[in-house]
Amino acid sequence: MGRTWSDEEQRKNIIALRRRFMDKGLDSFMDYQILEMLLEFVSSEKLMNEKAHMLINRFGCLATVLDASIAALKDAGLNEPEIMLLKLLPSLCKRYYLEQGERSPFQVTDEDPASLMMPCFIQNSEESSVLVLYNKKGKRVFCDTVQCGKATIPEIMLNKVVKLAIRHDGYRAVFGINHANGYAYPLSYDIDLVRSMSESLRSISVTLEDYFVYGDLCFFSLRELDEVKDCFKMKTR
Numbered sequence: 001m002g003r004t005w006s007d008e009e010q011r012k013n014i015i016a017l018r019r020r021f022m023d024k025g026l027d028s029f030m031d032y033q034i035l036e037m038l039l040e041f042v043s044s045e046k047l048m049n050e051k052a053h054m055l056i057n058r059f060g061c062l063a064t065v066l067d068a069s070i071a072a073l074k075d076a077g078l079n080e081p082e083i084m085l086l087k088l089l090p091s092l093c094k095r096y097y098l099e100q101g102e103r104s105p106f107q108v109t110d111e112d113p114a115s116l117m118m119p120c121f122i123q124n125s126e127e128s129s130v131l132v133l134y135n136k137k138g139k140r141v142f143c144d145t146v147q148c149g150k151a152t153i154p155e156i157m158l159n160k161v162v163k164l165a166i167r168h169d170g171y172r173a174v175f176g177i178n179h180a181n182g183y184a185y186p187l188s189y190d191i192d193l194v195r196s197m198s199e200s201l202r203s204i205s206v207t208l209e210d211y212f213v214y215g216d217l218c219f220f221s222l223r224e225l226d227e228v229k230d231c232f233k234m235k236t237r
């Protein structure tokens with residue numbers, strides 16, 4: 001066990017971390033240093049370096065600390081302000097990426113819809129589905145969660161997707177979903193849903209471009225499956 005830092009040493013260390021961040025960002029920081037700097041803002045305790053090391057040793061890395069449950073963080077000895085800050089960060093990042101995407105009127109050829117939808121599934125343990133719509137000029141006109149819950153009801157889902165496509169004058173659609181098992185691989189349910197969705201959208205002259213199944217920071221495109229490739233063909237007139 002290392003020696004205990006004096007109050008002055010701790011103060012100088014935090015000042016140095018803050019200056020380093022302002023000058024160079026977080027790229028050169030260790031995980032425990034990021035936690036140390038963050039916790040210093042909300043804690044009255046002086047030895048944040050020790051607490052940051054303890055969290056990394058206990059949970060493994062920065063991401064697993066942020067993903068830890070409130071109960072687990074309490075068991076680790078964190079107080080309420082510290083827990084609130086750590087649980088706020090992933091949600092804040094999610095909001096940032098979603099709003100950043102909303103501000104950018106990319107064309108279809110300029111953006112990756114799969115990556116665009118990824119933040120919608122961050123820290124989401126429930127099954128959720130996301131729809132992205134583009135108009136005839138290729139501009140994104142909609143990107144949001146359309147259903148969230150333990151069980152997705154196909155009839156309700158399809159009705160919402162069709163209504164949104166009509167409301168936003170959609171021409172092309174991309175759909176994303178995650179499953180409770182956490183795997184980025186389609187279930188038989190997805191095969192049935194993609195067929196029904198493609199048919200429903202074609203009835204209003206909207207093409208389903210892709211259907212993604214999301215797992216832990218990865219995804220699978222149903223366009224890769226031969227049995228449903230016809231669902232993604234452009235509608236000819």
